[in-house]
Amino acid sequence: MDLTVSIAKKVLADVISKTKKSIEREGTFLKELMDDQATLAHIGKLEADSEPLPVGCPYGSYDEWRDQIEKEIKTGDNSINRISVEKAELMALEYFVANAPDEA
Secondary structure, rough: OOOHHHHHHHHHHHHHHHHHHHOOOOHHHHHHHHHHHHHHHHHHHHHHOOOOOOOOOOOOHHHHHHHHHHHHHHHHHHOOOOOOHHHHHHHHHHHHHOOOOOOO
16 A cells, blocks of 8 residues: 555644644653752752761662762753654644645
């Protein structure tokens, strides 16, 4: 079966829907990123003040805790960057669906 423009548009409609849902999570990622950055700053302050790890802290050291938060920040940054790409892809997909001529 050959892929026609009409069939491609129908397939892309699902892709557009999924992409929009993914983009909607941007706010959540931004909030998590802000929380992680605040946690990293707090860890730095505790360590600079020579405070012991908080009671019940599951991390064995400030280094371990900081490493984990830095990984989470990197993951959050990657998610935000991926959403930026998805926004551009969405524009291209919507443009194609709106402007590609259907077969005669």
